Amino acid sequence: MATDRLWITEPRRSTALAKVVAVRGHAFALDRSLFAPASVFHRHPQPADKGTIWLTGEKRKLERVFQRDGILWHQLRGTVPNVGEQAQCQLDADRRLDASRAHTAMHLLMSALHRANAPAMTRNPEVRGGGHFRLDFVAPIEPRFLAGSLAQARQWVTEDRPVVRDHLARGHEAKILDAQRFHPPDPFPGPPDVLDVATITGICSYPCDGTLVERTGKVGELVIAQAQATRGGFSLIGRVKH
Numbered sequence: 359m360a361t362d363r364l365w366i367t368e369p370r371r372s373t374a375l376a377k378v379v380a381v382r383g384h385a386f387a388l389d390r391s392l393f394a395p396a397s398v399f400h401r402h403p404q405p406a407d408k409g410t411i412w413l414t415g416e417k418r419k420l421e422r423v424f425q426r427d428g429i430l431w432h433q434l435r436g437t438v439p440n441v442g443e444q445a446q447c448q449l450d451a452d453r454r455l456d457a458s459r460a461h462t463a464m465h466l467l468m469s470a471l472h473r474a475n476a477p478a479m480t481r482n483p484e485v486r487g488g489g490h491f492r493l494d495f496v497a498p499i500e501p502r503f504l505a506g507s508l509a510q511a512r513q514w515v516t517e518d519r520p521v522v523r524d525h526l527a528r529g530h531e532a533k534i535l536d537a538q539r540f541h542p543p544d545p546f547p548g549p550p551d552v553l554d555v556a557t558i559t560g561i562c563s564y565p566c567d568g569t570l571v572e573r574t575g576k577v578g579e580l581v582i583a584q585a586q587a588t589r590g591g592f593s594l595i596g597r598v599k600h
Contacts, residue, residue, distance in 0.1 A: 361430040362390035365407070365454075365569055366523055372451040378443045385422075385431035386439055392449040393423040395430060397485070397568035400554060401540070401547040404461055404485035404568040408453055412446035413439050454569060456489040459598045462521060462558070462570040463580045464491040466514050467596055469536065469562035470507035471499070478541035480591055485568060489598040490583065496541050498592040504585060511580055514561055518575030522557045526565075535563045 364371050376388040397404035406423045411434060418434040425431070439445065464483055477497040484492045526534060528551055535555065537545035546553065548565040556566040558574060571577060578598050585594040 361388055363394075363430070364390055364392050365394040369458075369569070369572065372449045374447045376445045376447055378439045378441050378445060380429070381438060381441055382431065384438055385424075385433050387429055387431055388445060388447075391423070391430055391432070392447050393420060393432065394454075394569050395423045395425050397566070398425075399548055399567050400565040401482045401538075401544065402461070402464075402485070402564070402566045402568050403482055404457055405487060407569075408450040410448045412448075413437065413443060453487075455571075456487070456598075457485055458569040458571045459577050460489045460491045460596070461485045461566075461568045462574060463511070463515075463577045463596060463598050464493070465556065465558060465562055465564060465566070465570070466511040466574065466577070467507060467580070468493065468538070468564075469558075470510040470514075471503075472536070472539055473510070474503050474507050476503065476507070476539070477592070478539040478543075480541055486595075489600075491596050493594050493596070494588070495592040496590070498587050499585075499594075504582070504594070508580070508582060514558070515574050515577045515580060518573050519561060520559045521570050521572055521574065522559065523570075524555045524557065526553045526555050527551070528553065531565070535565065538564060 374392050376390045378386050379389050380387040393407040396406040409420045411418050421435050422433040477495040480496050481494045531546040553565040554567040557563040583595045583597040
């Protein structure tokens with residue numbers, strides 16, 4: 359029941375015809391899917407995609423898409439299709455684009471902060487709705503270092519660098535990927551066998567199973583919406599503006 363994951367193979371696609379290949383309870387699997395699930399395997403959480411699916415002439419809202427036991431499952435509001443049914447899928451492309459721009463911007467700012475020797479992160483760097491993301495650190499970041507890192511990330515946006523998705527077998531990560539600074543240490547988080555990898559050419563390469571834009575120039579304007587000391591650490595919220 360391997361699903362052709364169109365958000366990786368054809369990331370610009372927003373519609374697709376698919377076939378139901380399995381049903382389990384209220385969930386069903388498709389032979390191909392536009393909808394990326396919640397990103398959870400590489401410590402870069404990102405909300406799952408949303409959209410609609412047409413079944414036998416009726417339009418249904420996608421309530422949930424998730425991975426379990428290696429299978430990509432979907433749930434709709436109010437119905438469960440039968441195996442063999444055709445499904446016309448429509449992605450909420452604007453929501454996906456906001457998340458992808460924010461996720462790419464998060465990688466850029468993380469890389470700039472790591473290069474500036476920023477403190478380790480205390481929790482997962484998290485993509486949120488509306489083009490926002492959050493980073494949390496064990497200690498405050500001096501304003502001049504934060505400003506410099508933001509300026510560097512913005513410069514990389516203007517350079518319109520390619521963003522490449524790939525897979526990497528465990529055992530090679532320390533030679534190829536950039537170590538992420540977590541506390542406690544976890545430089546290359548992800549599954550024990552094969553890592554999903556997102557590389558921004560010439561800048562950074564991190565384990566990541568979220569969605570990103572194809573080039574940094576599509577990120578748009580990156581701003582720090584909030585930066586403040588927290589109890590025992592430091593938190594910032596970044597945002598990409600249209």
